[in-house]
Amino acid sequence: xxxTLAIPSVRLPAVPSFSxxxxxxxxxxxxxxxxxxxRSLNKWLCIWALCFYLALCMSCFFLIEQPRLNHETYQxxxxxSPTYWEAVEYGTQHADSRGNLVSFTGNLLGxxxxxxxxxxxxxxxxxxxxxxxxxxxxxxxxxxxxxxLFVFLLVINAETAPALVTLNKEILVLLxxxxxxxxxxxxxxxxxxxxxxxxxxxxxxxxxxxxxxxFVFLRRKGSFFRRNPRLxxxxxxxxxxxxxxxxxxxxxxxxxxxxxxxxxxxxxxxxNEIQASFGFPLVLLPKMAMDLFGELxxxxxxLQEFGSLGFGDIHSMIIIPLFSIAMVTVLVIxxxxxxxxxxxxxxxxxxxxxxxxxxxxxVQPRYNYFVYxxxxxxxxxxxxxxxxxxxxxxxxxxxxxxx
Numbered sequence: 001x002x003x004t005l006a007i008p009s010v011r012l013p014a015v016p017s018f019s020x021x022x023x024x025x026x027x028x029x030x031x032x033x034x035x036x037x038x039r040s041l042n043k044w045l046c047i048w049a050l051c052f053y054l055a056l057c058m059s060c061f062f063l064i065e066q067p068r069l070n071h072e073t074y075q076x077x078x079x080x081s082p083t084y085w086e087a088v089e090y091g092t093q094h095a096d097s098r099g100n101l102v103s104f105t106g107n108l109l110g111x112x113x114x115x116x117x118x119x120x121x122x123x124x125x126x127x128x129x130x131x132x133x134x135x136x137x138x139x140x141x142x143x144x145x146x147x148x149l150f151v152f153l154l155v156i157n158a159e160t161a162p163a164l165v166t167l168n169k170e171i172l173v174l175l176x177x178x179x180x181x182x183x184x185x186x187x188x189x190x191x192x193x194x195x196x197x198x199x200x201x202x203x204x205x206x207x208x209x210x211x212x213x214x215f216v217f218l219r220r221k222g223s224f225f226r227r228n229p230r231l232x233x234x235x236x237x238x239x240x241x242x243x244x245x246x247x248x249x250x251x252x253x254x255x256x257x258x259x260x261x262x263x264x265x266x267x268x269x270x271x272n273e274i275q276a277s278f279g280f281p282l283v284l285l286p287k288m289a290m291d292l293f294g295e296l297x298x299x300x301x302x303l304q305e306f307g308s309l310g311f312g313d314i315h316s317m318i319i320i321p322l323f324s325i326a327m328v329t330v331l332v333i334x335x336x337x338x339x340x341x342x343x344x345x346x347x348x349x350x351x352x353x354x355x356x357x358x359x360x361x362x363v364q365p366r367y368n369y370f371v372y373x374x375x376x377x378x379x380x381x382x383x384x385x386x387x388x389x390x391x392x393x394x395x396x397x398x399x400x401x402x403x
Contacts, residue, residue, distance in 0.1 A: 046152070056161075057125075065166055079366055080169075091112065128164050156326055173204045184345045197212060207356065240356070245276050271286060292324060346377070
């Protein structure tokens with residue numbers, strides 16, 4: 001008789017093996033990788049066109065802005081760049097002075113801080129170009145944004161050129177606008193992004209902070225105005241209708257001095273008088289049109305000013321009219337595509353900004369540069385029929401064959 005004894009199997013410990021991978025770790029370098037990845041001929045042409053545009057802007061800096069900084073000429077290429085450099089020079093010569101850079105009537109904090117730190121116009125130009133590319137990268141991190149279309153819409157605006165090579169607020173406005181858009185389209189609405197947006201807005205225009213906070217309040221979760229965005233727009237108009245006359249009557253508010261300054265004009269002075277009598281809804285559309293079209297609404301007066309000033313004031317005579325043309329064109333296209341619908345978060349921000357800008361007692365088209373950059377983002381953002389980005393990653397089940 002045979003007996004079988006089962007012996008349990010024993011697994012010897014495996015000898016550890018060592019292997020070296022031949023794969024080289026990949027490192028993504030921002031901006032530089034854009035020049036190395038393969039792309040179509042049309043995209044390469046766009047990149048070289050952007051390089052040519054940047055070279056043209058730097059040529060304007062060396063031919064116009066740098067001679068003015070050296071007090072050789074008085075041509076004005078940037079809007080308030082001479083004022084900012086004067087404030088920088090004054091602060092340098094009077095180190096013990098504590099000038100009020102942020103007030104109810106103005107905000108010099110951002111440009112003056114940049115000017116004091118960098119000290120030279122060339123360094124400011126390089127810094128502005130760096131901020132431009134950072135803003136573009138932030139915008140392109142939003143799903144569905146076409147990088148090339150977005151940059152194209154930015155550069156066709158004449159105001160972008162001085163924003164890149166002069167001491168100005170517009171470059172900070174561009175950066176804050178893209179941070180706000182990133183906050184709007186981010187999942188969960190990051191408080192860090194909102195705080196960073198408010199900080200950058202503080203260095204640009206304090207009015208942006210008020211508008212952004214108002215937008216956040218109107219769009220907060222469970223808000224009545226979030227469910228009824230048209231009523232939110234009407235409430236903003238009603239609030240400004242009451243607040244402006246009350247503030248204008250306060251001593252030392254600054255609005256009365258602005259209104260006296262504007263009395264030299266005809267149309268804007270009459271509109272301000274109606275607005276100061278609680279008639280803001282009556283003057284909203286005319287003042288909004290004046291802010292959008294600027295000098296284009298009075299061509300004869302513009303030609304007379306051009307005959308007297310010539311090309312000395314390049315910004316007022318050339319850049320502002322071209323800015324108005326680009327602004328109105330983009331605004332019309334955005335309206336026809338439904339991007340100004342207040343149910344869209346960015347559309348609500350744009351409408352609020354246009355209304356708040358119209359309440360000011362003077363005409364300043366370039367204040368709407370914030371609106372322009374947001375509209376550029378909206379037009380460059382591809383969306384499907386349901387309003388969602390149509391470039392979201394598509395996932396295939398496990399085992400599927402990739403073509």
